[in-house]
Amino acid sequence: MSTDPEHRCGQVALVGRPNVGKSSLLNRLLGQKISIVTHKAQTTRHRIQGIHNLPGAQIVFIDTPGIHAAGNALGRYMNQAARGAMQDADIVVLVTDATRWTAQDEVVLAAARDSGRPVGWVLNKIDRVHPRTRLLAIIAEGRERAPFAFIVPLSAQQGDNLASLEQELAAHLPVGPALFEEDIPTDRSERFIAAELLREQLLLHLHEELPYGMTVEIERFVRTDTGLELGAVIWVARESHKGMVIGKQGEQLKRIGRAARLEISAQWQEPVFLSLWVKVRENWADEPALLTRFGYD
Ligand SMILES: Nc1nc2c(ncn2[C@@H]2O[C@H](COP(=O)(O)OP(=O)(O)O)[C@@H](O)[C@H]2O)c(=O)[nH]1
Ligand SMILES: [Mg+2]
Known part of the structure; x- marks a missing residue:
């Protein structure tokens, strides 16, 4: 493990409404599938940690179920998993679909801000934004919604611009030694x-x-x-x-x-x-x- 006094380490909660690509993003960053992905809502039911080691930083991602209107105890468990993850995190990353902003995104943003943690914004699925220059207007509009710590447009599916997210996260994490051994990709069995x-x-x-x-x-x-x-x-x-x-x-x-x-x-x-x-x-x-x-x- 690193003895670098500048080494950074901390937890990053990935939150967002169902289906925006939180689990896809985690798998892509880790280079392996630790969280399942489908086109259906409520695919992720649990909070799942993924450990990502970079030179000089260890990022402990927490993938969460999408925050939604819960209809039973399972639904409440899922929402609680997402809210609890934000409480434990050093940084909250709001993930949205770059092609649209919805009322549900608004609800998750409010919950993210309530956590009191710095909130970064990831606009995923930029492969679906045409022409790409439209992103500038989308970001300019979104910037007004909250004082985001950083804004990163990317595509989890294409692996586009992931390095910018890694850099932003590493820069915002607290200084500290790695929490996990380098060869353990997840806390899940x-x-x-x-x-x-x-x-x-x-x-x-x-x-x-x-x-x-x-x-x-x-x-x-x-x-x-x-x-x-x-x-x-x-x-x-x-x-x-x-x-x-x-x-x-x-x-x-x-x-x-x-x-x-x-x-x-x-x-x-x-x-x-x-x-x-x-x-x-x-x-x-x-x-x-x-x-x-x-x-x-
Ligand atoms: N076009 C496109 N689709 C994506 C991207 N990332 C994820 N998806 C798709 O979006 C759907 C939901 O992904 P998932 O990771 O399960 O979303 P989650 O519910 O937020 O965890 C899946 O069908 C993914 O293949 C992306 O960058 N571009
Ligand atoms: Mg998921």
Whole structure:
């Protein structure tokens, strides 16, 4: 670990409404997938730390669920995860979609300012702004909304202008030694990431509201000579949902299982044996004991 007296280290909370690209940005900065990404809202349910080491600085990112209007205990847990992350952070980064500013962005900005932390603004998805010069007007307008510590337009997907964000963050972090060993990319366990990679495939394969009522529990996670053996339960809230997850002759569940196995296998570059069960538990998303058991604490 560094003994450099100028070394900087601190926590950076990534906040924003769902779907603006917070998790994509984190994965891109870290160069690996630690937080799942889909085109659907509520993909990220937890607070996830990603540790990014630069020459002279260690940035501990906290990816958060998008702040939204919560309808149940799970939703409140998610919003709390985002607000709690801001309290713990040295810097709050508000992420928005550069192509538009919405009322939801306004709500998150207000929460970010309430945290009392310096707030930086990242305009993501600039690959969708045409012509690129339009950004100048968008930034000029946005600058009026708050005294941002810094403003960085970038594209997480294209990897465009990420270095500017790294520089701004490093410059605004407090001086201090690294908090984490350099080879640890996240505070989350492999078991957690495996569950998330399976949930990502559920989000991608199932329609509409269905995935929002689901969660994944990893019951078995064992490394053997031949590979990684995983046993997972997909918990759904209704008997009818169970049928939809399994599909005709089990085809849907097979597709999901195959896709998840490939993703998990790619994550750790080893063969994966995945067994899936689908079980029904009504109201799990409103029962504190179950939320704790499923990792939402
Ligand atoms: N065009 C474009 N799409 C992006 C970019 N970053 C993320 N996305 C897409 O936006 C969607 C939401 O991304 P995600 O990281 O899950 O957003 P989060 O909910 O804020 O964490 C996904 O479909 C991403 O592929 C970007 O820079 N450009
Ligand atoms: Mg996310």
